[in-house]
Amino acid sequence: MLPLGQGLQKKGYQITFFGVPDAETKIRAAKLDFYPIGADIFPLGSTEALFKKLSKLKGIPALQFTINWFYQSAQIFLEEGANALEKTGVEALIVDQINPEGGTVAQLLDIPFITLCSALPFNQEPG
Incomplete structure (x- = not known):
């Protein structure tokens, strides 16, 4: 995702990633x-601890x-995502x-969206 974001940024688009700290x-x-x-559920340092466990x-x-x-990750975006997207003007x-x-x-x-597969396909929706 980072190379795509950088490529779009070079074309003049404002790119914002949403994620845990x-x-x-x-x-x-x-x-x-x-x-x-998601800082309440996954505070700074929690990802390393999760992978370790x-x-x-x-x-x-x-x-x-x-x-x-x-x-838990899905729950975070479902609860906080709409506010974050509106606040940043996505x-x-x-x-x-x-x-x-x-x-x-x-x-x-x-909001228009596309689903991107940057790894092996993991299709969850029909078609």
Whole structure:
């Protein structure tokens, strides 16, 4: 997503990434704007702790942990996303396919969006 954001920025578009506080350093290092969400659930430093815990799990417990992590991430954007998008004046959204809640919030606000697959396809919607 970072190379796409940088490419669009070079074409004159304002690019803002929305994410948990741990993502900010990497986004800003790429010279892109960042809007933090989910700091109550995932405060600074929590991503490393989550990966550390996940690395010690395997099988069903690892799957359950990952599903819960994705659930919490989706919950954050569903609860905070609309306000964040309105506050920053977003006119269109590029949604990573692994975060389908982005499209839901975009539809709620009547903001055009596309779903991007920057890894192996993980289609969740028909067609």
